Amino acid sequence: MVIKNVTVIGGGVLGSQIAYQSAYKGFTVTIYLRSDASIQRTQPKLDRLHRIYLEELNKAKNGGPVCDGLVPDPQNPASADYDALLAQAEAAYTGLRLTTDLAEAVQDADLVVEAMAENLQQKLDFFAQMAPLLPEKTIVATNSSTLLPSAMADSTGRPEKFLALHFANNIWKQNIAEIMGHDRTDPAAYDLVAQFAEDIGMVPMKLRKEKAGYIINSLLVPLLSAAQGLLVDGIADPATIDKTWMMATCAPLGPFRLLDIVGLTTAYNVVMNHEDTHTDPTCMHARLAKLLKEEYIDKGKLGVITGEGFYKYQ
């Protein structure tokens, strides 16, 4: 089996990027959306992505920096035929199909990538609704950041063809895809999805077992949590902490700069997930939640996205 027809479920930030990038790389892509209102919210995201891809390709064509996800060989960007890539972007944009008809959306899907909101019950209900509509061949992947595939496998009706395929934001430049099966995932389905990730310009990061947080967040959360602990405990300020980290590890970005990129709302949600945040106001998590809310979020300082977080941008 070869993956050719891809159906993306949901047109949010990641859903629209996965759809556009897959189409850009030559796959036949359908986006399933719940309602006409969803279609109206998704189309501007696709328009914006189309502008970005054209802009980035034109920049690269004129000798500017190259986004790794856009060219066939990121090690050798000069070898790319940028006019052909611009034509690919046009074809992607015009070829994308948006529909509210689920049966039609999945009727010939080789791969379904689910990119709905991060809500387990909604996902379970959706998978159960989709299961009888899928052809035998279809592999189903979830882009969930926090839920384990084993928790959803049965609802798909095809646990052996179900796994996680997790993207980072801005996939045309942050071109990582973490691939994670569960106990019953068929290795053949796993390999096909890993190959698909590569075929759409991602660097596939293969997890051998299930792990909450995958690789990235399993590493990032403890680092960012430790950095925020130093801040709430008054040990040092963000600039000092970042500078120390950067000098000690040769990194271009310190933890507070990374937090500004991740977004302070996400940082807040992470700390609110700790139980002691709600039961012990003196604990680090509760003090951090208070600091994030009162000093940053309530003041509109959400990070890079609003132009200010721990740092100011522009």
Add this chain to the structure above:
Amino acid sequence: MVIKNVTVIGGGVLGSQIAYQSAYKGFTVTIYLRSDASIQRTQPKLDRLHRIYLEELNKAKNGGPVCDGLVPDPQNPASADYDALLAQAEAAYTGLRLTTDLAEAVQDADLVVEAMAENLQQKLDFFAQMAPLLPEKTIVATNSSTLLPSAMADSTGRPEKFLALHFANNIWKQNIAEIMGHDRTDPAAYDLVAQFAEDIGMVPMKLRKEKAGYIINSLLVPLLSAAQGLLVDGIADPATIDKTWMMATCAPLGPFRLLDIVGLTTAYNVVMNHEDTHTDPTCMHARLAKLLKEEYIDKGKLGVITGEGFYKYQ
């Protein structure tokens, strides 16, 4: 008061570097050593440092890369007078005084930097022995990596003039100094030591409060521990974990590359400090300790220092 005369206690890896770098930057430096045997072990370390400094300065003079701790203005290394710096290195090397006479070593010290082995009782005994020999003016700093200054302050007889000044290895290029007082450290002494750190070419990282692990290890240990957890749990291999981290955070080094630099013996010691390592053989720490010992340490794979750790070097 101005710091001019510096006495370094101990001639180990860091002691010899602190002494040489301080002398190189124009301070009058005495190294106190316990015995003639210690002097004989320390002198070759100073000889080696002297060769490194001359080599690095000559490389930089000929347009090669520049170590930040060696030049007056790392932002503008071309402005440095390398012949004058080479003369400074010669003067440092010939000017260093090694003695086994503690009274003489500290009799006119403005600053004592303790860089003995990491053993609390030995440090307490030493500080108590040194206390009656110190002039009123002397500030005492400990380079301890893991002990808090508050745990040693009273033994110095001058808690208000006692604090931590913590260096990274290879201080001529990893030129960070973490400065950490305890509750009773006089802010004036703190400021003088921060100024001294800057005067010997370090970037001073000022901690406002005591914190085990300072900034660097408070951040590094959770990240490295999370990465090692992914490895022992069989989630992914070191190369995949490093690559994911590097791509996600734009860092040039992933956690396993950092572990090879830190050294696997240190990683092993850190994990052996956890109580459950010794009581529960199924816990992550115990499995990690076993993996580090059997697969790496027992095979001589200690990291960069032996040419192989998680990666091979040359």
